Amino acid sequence: MDETLPAFGGAAHKVQGGGFVRVPESLQYKAACDPIGRSDKQMKKLVTLAALIAAPLGLAAGAASGDDAVSKTAWDFEFTSIDGQPMPLADYRGQVLLVVNTASMCGFTKQYSGLQALHEKYEAQGFKVVGVPSNDFGSQEPKAAGEIKDFCETTFGVTFPMTDKSEVTGSEAHPFYAWAREELGWLNAPKWNFHKYLVGRDGALVTSFFSQTTPESEKVIRAVEAELAKAKDQAALD
Known part of the structure; x- marks a missing residue:
């Protein structure tokens, strides 16, 4: 099994309509530490749901900080x-x-x-x-x-x-x-x-x-x- 975790728990997630939303770390943590052993497919769905829940609050913040994040190396x-x-x-x-x-x-x-x-x-x-x-x-x-x-x-x-x-x-x-x-x-x-x-x-x-x-x-x-x-x-x- 690949020991490098997939990036679906990352800071930004694409949402319907073409925008991006930042998922609160608390929701990422819950997805990462799921106690009942969901499959990878179910876990991805959980994080996607978290992104959709966060969308109303996160889109503006993501847009404001996106340029800075992209420019850094x-x-x-x-x-x-x-x-x-x-x-x-x-x-x-x-x-x-x-x-x-x-x-x-x-x-x-x-x-x-x-x-x-x-x-x-x-x-x-x-x-x-x-x-x-x-x-x-x-x-x-x-x-x-x-x-x-x-x-x-x-x-x-x-x-x-x-x-x-x-x-x-x-x-x-x-x-x-x-x-x-x-x-x-x-x-x-x-x-x-x-x-x-x-x-x-x-x-x-x-x-x-x-x-x-x-x-x-x-x-x-x-x-x-x-x-x-x-x-x-x-x-x-x-």
């Missing part, structure tokens, strides 16, 4: 690096990024090894992993930035860029993560450490992968290689 956001320096994602413009919220004391922490291997394998082709340490899930990143850096470099030989500790969920989420949630929807937002967002060379979000999807998985490798190949295809046309 990953290159519009800036982190602080793990060394305390400005880290604008625009510095990676034209590259493919895998942005991962990490933690040092998680059952998935061993994924650092796979992330580093992925980074090394494809870096020369224009690919980078970006690690985003976060204490949001289970308080599993209690370390300070310097300790995180030492741990990653010493234990896993990490050389890919890392940000300072950041919040990736809720109202205080870093703007990149708030934008990503709007773009791909609540269902595809981080639910635990080592959630992965794939960003294309144009700065657009391509897809996301659940924490359980390892960096070595065929799913991740296939998606990364497909994005890297797009530049080669474009170069052949130019």
